[in-house]
Amino acid sequence: MRLGGLISGTDTETLISALMELERTRIYRQENQQVELQQKQKAWRDVRSLIQKVQDKLDPLRLPTIFRSRKVTVSDDSVLSVTAEPGAAQTSYTIKVNKLAQSHMVASRAMGLEDTLSAGRFQIGDDPANVIEVEAEDTLSTLAAKINRLNAGVTAHVVSAGNDQYRIVLTSTKSGAAHRIQLSQLDGGATLQDLELVADAEGEFRHTISAAQDAEIELNGDPKPYTSSTNTFSNILPGITITVKKPSSEAVTVTVDMDAGKVVQAVKDWVSALNTLQDQLKTLSAYDSEKKTAGILNGDSLVRSIQFNLRDLLSRKVESLPETLNMLSQVGIGYGAYGSADYGKIVVDETKLKAAIERDPEAVAKLFNAETGPIAEMNAYIKTLLDSQEGPFKVRDESLTKQINRITETIERLEYQLELREQTLRRQFQQMEEVMAKLQSQGNYFMMQLFGGMFQSQ
DSSP, rough: OOOOTTTOOOOHHHHHHHHHHHHHHHHHHHHHHHHHHHHHHHHHHHHHHHHHHHHHGGGGGGGGGGGGGGEEEOOOOTTEEEEEOOOOOOOOEEEEEEEOEEEEEEOOOBBOOOOOOOEEEEEEETTTOOOOOOTTOOOOHHHHHHHHHSSSSSEEEEEEETEEEEEEEEEEEEEEEGGOOOEEEEEEEOHHHHTTTOTTTTTTOOOEEOOOOOOOEETTSSSSEEEEEESOOOSSSTTTTEEEOOSSSSSSSEEEEEHHHHHHHHHHHHHHHHHHHHHHHHHHHHTTTTTTOOOOOTHHHHHHHHHHHHHHHHHHOOTTGGGGGGGGGGGEEBBOOTSSTTBOOOOOOOHHHHHHHOHHHHHHHHHHHHHHSHHHHHHHHHHHOOOOOTHHHHHHHHHHHHHHHHHHHHHHHHHHHHHHHHHHHHHHHHEEEHHHHHHHHHHHHEEEEEHHHHHHHH
């Protein structure tokens, strides 16, 4: 039972709380230090993420492929579309679409949905394993299910023919003349005859919905057509893929050019990632002399190192290239002028860069792809930063994690000590109250004895 200061007149709960709060200042200092370390760890992880983004945007520029990008212009894209791989010939040509590829589609005669079929066996295609067993109780629906389960290059579905009549429709899973539907009755059965799905001598069916047909185009006015079992042509012109959409009475003009805009955008994306990184580093390491506040990474040498190296690398020369084109500044990549809104940032002169690419894309590619130079050295430097074994980010993260864990252990130990301390304080105050209560009781006894004797003597 707690006396709670009833005897001494002291608010022991408030006193204990005040003493414990004073004791907890040691924990608060540890917690504040831990928060600071966690903020540093998060800051470095954010920086690492931004550097990874710089790497991701830099990688395409290190390969010659992007400098050989092509853009395609089609005079009527409702007729066809064209894609060009890097390095495809820059030229113009005309295409006339005569036919689109079609899948063979045939139908049975119309019959009731519950009508049963003639029993028998028939084969789909020329593979003897693709045989359908038709039983006397089979209907159009059960036959369709059997055909679909066989997966023999033909799909089946039942459609309405009106007046409670239905047909089974067979469709070749592949388009083109070479993928005609072939059905062969076996063992003298009558299933196909009953369904009117027997082809004539020329392979034609009575109820043909769509003929098996190749796509057909004419190139540059040549009357000899090119054909494809699909609506895609990828083997006519090197690096060019043509997809036809509809037949055309007139030829469509296709032009393949250098896609300088794609390279410019890739450079802008890389520069934007660099500027974002530098802005973040500046914020994290800043010091406000008026408010006397500092960024969480203020004074860290790695921040200064990253800031310096990334800026310095951009101004390096590629010694193996001619003086006329051996620096990034010569293709429009530099720093914002003093006094401008872009001062201190990396800027891209899009007009200058695009002109250089259009004039000599291979020369610009060499500037970016050189084994030694600003891009190669930046790539190497970033790889050392991002090294997952011994990189500075890895080392810092592990060090901060250890410090945070040690503080967590210290806080747990202090919490335990404070718990014991509070128990001791409560026990001591309890003992004090009990002693005072005993003394008070004894005092009351003596007073009663003293004054009681006086009253008796009267």
